[in-house]
Amino acid sequence: MKGNQEARKKMNNIIDEIRNYKSISIIGMDKNVGKTTTLNYIIGKARGKLTLGLTSIGRDGEEEDIVTSTAKPRIYVEKGSIIATAKSCFLDSDITKEILKTTSINTSMGEIIIFRCISDGYIQIAGPSQNYYIEKIYRHLEELGSDLILVDGALSRKSLASPKVTQATILCTGATLSNSQQKVVQMTSHTVNLLSIEKEKERQILDISKDIINTCKVGIIDKHKKVKKLDVLTSLDASKEIIESLDKFSEYIVINGILSDSLLEYIMKSTDICSQITFLVEDGTKLFISEETLNKLIKKGAKIKVINKINIIGISVNPKSPYGYEFDKDKFLNMLREKINLPVFDVVGGG
Template sequence: MLELINGKYKTISIVGMSKNSGKTVALNHLIGEAIDEGLPIGITSIGRDGESLDIVTETEKPRIFVEEGTLIATATGMLDLGDANIEIISVTEYRTPLGEIIIGRVRDGGYVQIAGPQRLSEIKAVSDIMLNLGAKFVIIDGALDRLSQAAPAISEATILSTGAVLSRDVNKVIEETIHVVNTLGLPTIEDQDVREITRNIINENQIAVINENNQVDIIPLKTALNGGAIIGDHLRDDSKYLVIPGSLVKNTLEDLTRSTRRYKNIEIVITDGTKIFINPKDWLKFMRQGVKVKVLDKINLVGITVNPYAPQGYYFEPAEFLLKMKSYIKNIPVMDLILGGE
């Protein structure tokens, strides 16, 4: 896994499609490879990670082990819950329910619990601090199934963890994984003038239509949720782009496609693929209806890890699961870190 990252990217997010999808295993594997190569790294998290008992499923989960020299950004309330000796370098201005976020350096190796900042902008800030302190790269570990830390504004590269926990049906696991891979990799809008206009609209948290002359019509809605019909009323024959700053959900597209056929002439632009909250079957239905979606920033997915075991007690045959996933996803490395297959 290290060869996918080292020397190429400074910030790497590890995101899981669900709790117990193997994200912490991927994190520990990457940390271990960095230790073997003598690379100093930084680690932080959105939310809490590293606890030995999963607080949601009450099952045993892997703990995070760090070696001397590793930098971490975590809440003060976490420091006494691990056995690594950590020297506090600085106390940041960022606060969480678990205490202030500190930047620390591991003096004696051991296990840690990580609870990083809650805001994406703060994650970016503490990552920059650790890079300036000598980390070759920073790993950003996510909580639950939040994909937001994969956003390009936060991390330069992303590793996705998926597994049997999603379903007892291996085909459904593969279907959902392919869906996430496809949405995270949606193409960007290429016109540079439109990109600049779109970024300004999104930064202002506005919903807008851009026509073929790059004129902007701001739609007076606070959110696109339940606003598909109103958005449809604002589409004209010369409309070219529809900009939605927040989440893209099923009922917005349903209302839009019912209210007008002009949706077929436009491209819907969202921030990035983490903003899509539509299941695979509905997504394919909208694509067949002629809905076109592009992003302002494309997510750089560099690897996928698979976990054939589910905490509920069932599992897929590991080699077969890996082979089947790889047969559907060919352009991104797919790995079983326990089995050793790639």
């Protein structure tokens, strides 16, 4: 009984937290981790209280998963909700609707159309694959009267969590990642650690870094705040140029793009000044680093920080896998809660 009361309290806390934001993305670590179920849970809790705006990267709301051929939860919305979706999904949505805006944003499933639901019913949502267009759709949904905008993420599209796109994020994880409960907990904890990397606090460094991000792929800032901008095509191919540009005064390496294992391994192997270096990226979605590499870097004394901090407000879990196995729900939730200092909840089984 006490466990159920605690579970309800945690669920209520996450709903109370959601009310503090204008936009929330729901991102998944893999398919079948409960993204749509989490979306439906929030839609249900907002019913009669908030006018929701909904859109997606990818497609959601169809009856069957195209990849696994398993049944998927459908998306049911109430009258008054505002939906941005591709034309084919607009036509397939089983709901009475009023077109509010055509956007001239085109996808493989047709132009993105924004409509208001005139009745309760089922919808399908599909949106553009680029964050730039999601930001434009967000502005349209806000202008048309949405109190809370929910953006449903596609498989592994963690870039949706960027604070440039949404104010807050819910991360979905589950048994489909691995049949080892310990491994899923470890993978989830590491992902949360990367997405939650600390923000750089020094205002001047932030201003210089933003200029670097806007003008080149890699820049080095020294202790006198002097900048070297490197002439490279991508951050992934810049390891040699970075090493050649470092000296005893170097303090920050600013990366416009992805910070990867291979780049960090090369730098750690090629210089003995790692302990004085802070790697600075736009946000935690740019970090494609294994736990092993991150631990090595920390032992060397180097740091990783971000210009914009991601705001993860909760972890939604699905202890069932479509591949025929499932975890003990309570044990799984408790293991995650021990590793992650965020609300962790199961919107299917409760808890």
